[in-house]
Amino acid sequence: MSLRTMTSAFALCAALLGAAVGAPARAEEAVITGGFDVGPGGFQGNFNPLAATAGFTWLSLYFEPLVAYDDKLETIVGVLADRFETSPDQLAYTFHLADAKWHDGQPFTAKDAKFTIELAKQGTSGTVFAARLAAIAAVETPDERTVVLKLSKPSSGLLDVLTKVMMLPQHALAGIAPDALAKNAWWSTTPIGTGPFKFGRYVTDQYVELAANPDYRGGKPAVSRIINRYFGNTAAAVAALRAGEIQFSYVDADDVPTLTDAGSFRVIEGNSYVVNYLGFNQELPLWKDLRVRQAVMHAIDRNAIIQSLYKGAAAPANCGYVAERLVPADADPYAYDPDKARQLLQEAGWDKLNGDKPITVLTYYNTPLATNVLAAIQAMLGQVGINVVPRAVDTPTYNGTIMAAKPDPAQFPLVYAGLQNGPDPSNLNVGLNEKQIPPAGANFLHIRMPEVSAAFDAALAETDEAKRADRYRDVCKAMNAQLPWATLWVAKRYGVASTKLKNFVWTPAPGGGPYQAHPETWAVGQ
Structure with a gap:
């Protein structure tokens, strides 16, 4: 079934279900409803900002x-x-x-x-x-x-x-x-903030509702409520958008051509600042030999995937960055070369390390695009003798697996994930520096590579703004040489807003922001 057909089917179902799947609007009330947690930027149950790694577009409303x-x-x-x-x-x-x-x-x-x-x-x-x-x-x-x-x-x-x-x-x-704070019910029942909207209620698996804060220092919000609908995938969210049930959603690149007609929607495009990567769990002997990690890079035809699946809306990443000022001119491009990949695996003794045993690739990406990307990666790695099996789960399951108190590396020998690389390049430190191994940070793959950690430490300690780019080029150089991740690409990110929304600001920011969106001025017209 094509994505266009799937979208139509979801639209029919949504129209039949009507208000049963969302919070009902009240008479003579201005309400904005959106799929603010579909795709990059958030996930269901993301209420505690101390533990959040995404979803700030929504959290920063209250x-x-x-x-x-x-x-x-x-x-x-x-x-x-x-x-x-x-x-x-x-x-x-x-x-x-x-x-x-x-x-x-x-x-x-x-x-x-x-x-x-x-x-x-x-x-x-x-x-x-x-x-x-x-x-x-x-x-x-x-x-x-x-x-x-x-x-x-x-x-x-x-x-x-x-x-x-x-x-x-x-x-x-x-x-x-x-x-006891992390799992306390306060976050999802009675949280209080200082933002333009107050927490109203959370209906499990359906939506979160916020109410206008009339005493907000920036002025009383223009709408009385904002509702965040939950969707299992972007196709369902796009269907709700077309049916007029929501006024905003994240979408995949292949959804964009179907939403640029009739002037009903405004497509917002921008750099995601997120590098997608295959992460090697360093607690396992599979990935200790650099030649194996190099083989993975050479086995994947990144340019073919970018052109055929992303429709050109991505740029290959040879380290954690793609900005020209941060990438050394002599960075290894790891050109697609399956013969070289096979040779490297043979030199590393892959047959004895793993052979053709299946290796799970754990991911929280569950869109049709991500499914196709992983299928392509699976086929390309299979051609050189690396047998991977994608396993897509929801974000809470993914986080619970990788950040468990005693994580089992056999549950995630490989991950397909993304981590923001900007707008400040220091962001990558949290996932790669040895000092960031949990519970201190988010280096859940337990990467211990002295060259990488030392490069980050030097960059973070640099007080001369003119020299910071040089320090982060050193980070890129260390990543490119040591390959803590198989870096793939940085894609564009898309949001679609109904033209009925007025003064609405959404930016494709890493993790959803926060950024200055002034939601107290958001309004909805006819």
Whole structure:
């Protein structure tokens, strides 16, 4: 069945089901409904911003960070901080806080910011930020509207990390033990933030509903509610979009041609900043020999996949970056060469290491495009003697498998995943530096490659902005030589919004942002 036929079928089903699958609109009420968690950018049950690695497009509607990117992903601007400055030695960051209130009416103060940052540093809380905030030696609060972060050493990516650290209310959470916080019901039942919308309700497997915050410092929102519908796949979301049940959704590249007609939709295209890769679980002997990892790279015809499946809407990645300023001119392109792949495998003794035993490729990508991509990769690797079997699961299952307290490497010998490489290049550190092995960070493949870690450490410690690109070229060089991942490509990302939406801002940001979208101004017309 073609994707167009599938979409039509889903549209028919959606039309028959009607309001049963979503929150009913109330009379004379302005409501925006979207598939904000379909595809890259989020997943069902993603309520705790301390543990979130994606979904910030949605979370930032009711939680807010001190700072965020502008909607061009070019400049970091204040959100809950009216302004901020960095000391000349880059060892002190001072934030002057906005006059804001929590959704329960309590004032937002420096104590809340201190509480949040210290909690985000504490590994027992389930945070994904512990290692990334390790350079913060102290959080000082000289008064209720000022927060000063004192660093033990310069950390050039700190502001970028802080764009994802959503402020949390001390008065609501201080009574919960940090080790009990991650799975506490508060996140999905009674959370309070400072954003333009308040948490309303969560209906399992169906939707999350937010209500306008009339006391928001940026003004009362133009719509009374925003609803986030959950969909099992992008085809179902596209069907709902066509049926007028939702006004926004993420889509795959092959959906775009079907949504550019009649002026009903606005297609938003941008760089995903996410490198897709095959990740080698370093806890297994399969991948210890560099020649095996090199063979995987040479076995995959990345350009053919980009042209035939992505329709050219991607660029090959020979390290974690594709920006010209970050990629050395002499980086190995790992050209498609199945004969060389076979030779490398033979030299490495692949027959004794694994032979034709099936190797699971675990992924959370479950779109038709991803299915076709993995089928192509499976066939190409099979031609050189590497027998892989894709296993697509939902994101909570994927996260539970790779980030388990005692993960079983046999459950994910290979992963097909993505990690953001921008807008600040420091982002990749979390998945590759030895210091980021869980529970400190997200290096769940337990990559221990001294050259890679040392290159990241040097880049993060660089205080001269003019030299940062040189340091990240060194990171790229180390990745390209050591291959902690088989880097594949960085694809374009697409969102589709109904033309009925007014003042709506969506940016294809890594992990969904956060970025300055001013959702209090979003409106919906006829």
